[in-house]
Amino acid sequence: MKIRGAPRKRSSFLARRHATVRQARRRAVSAPRLASTSPAALAIIAFTLALTAPQAKAAGEGVDELTRAALAAPADPLRGRAHYERHCARCHGAAAEGDDRRRIPVLAGQRFGYLVRQLAGFATAERESAAMHPVVAAKELRLPQTWSDVAAYLHGAAVPEHTRTGDGRQLGLGEATFRIECASCHHDDARGDDDGAVPSLRNQNYATLLSQMRRLSDIHRHEMAEPVAQLVHSLRSDEAQAVADYVSRMRDAAP
């Protein structure tokens, strides 16, 4: 057995966690979900996005504003499905079931608000992603309306019947780690946050979960995600694998 050295100082995260979630809520979804944004206003916002993407990256405010605009747009899942089939299915799969071998996340059943916010993040380059940036370069994918349509389709899509799991040897450690370190935000059943700031981790494949955990701590996503990134980074590799294995067995669409 390896000697693991001094105990980790995770306690400072505890205080920050709840603050982070509150902040996420305020920033991401404080807008009323009314169908009050006109198509003209959305077009102006999209145009502004095209001009101000670099500044938006620095401030993070572009993402909040665009997320609010997209949440206020009445979503059309049928139109979203058409966009999905044209732009996304080749990687995320015909049924949005992901591809664990290529570490491509399952999107079916994911939280609506989370999906919208991530698409806004990719479009403003606030969230780094070599795979997603070329995708959101397409003109129609720079429109908040498109994100809300696609997110509505994906949120309602049937979740995959099977996920790939880990070897099942450390499920006790996985459950304990999840309950202590993750459930305060993702909830005991990994369903995520009702308003979509915190993703559902259900129905996700094991290797993809591990790789998203690593990405979260290795690359820049945004300021709000920093404390989460540090927390995930502070896990030992056996804890990270155990937690991914435990979570990869959680099923059903997020409400």
Ligand code: HEC
């Ligand atoms: C070229 C392959 C490819 C295409 C096409 C693609 N994606 Fe992705 N997508 C990825 C990969 C790989 C990741 C995971 C890596 C990352 O997080 O940067 C990802 C991540 C995401 C995420 C973040 C998931 C999470 O849990 O945080 C969302 C949301 C997403 N894609 C939506 C879409 C949508 C919507 C489309 C179509 C408009 C699309 N993707 C097209 C490869 C692709």
Ligand code: HEC
């Ligand atoms: C402070 C609340 C909080 C805690 C605690 C937390 N998370 Fe998260 N997690 C979030 C938020 C918020 C996001 C979305 C970040 C973003 O918008 O980019 C996230 C994103 C993620 C993602 C990325 C999903 C994807 O597909 O890209 C994974 C994986 C994840 N968390 C796993 C974990 C694990 C495992 C733990 C426990 C070790 C944990 N989280 C603890 C709030 C939290």
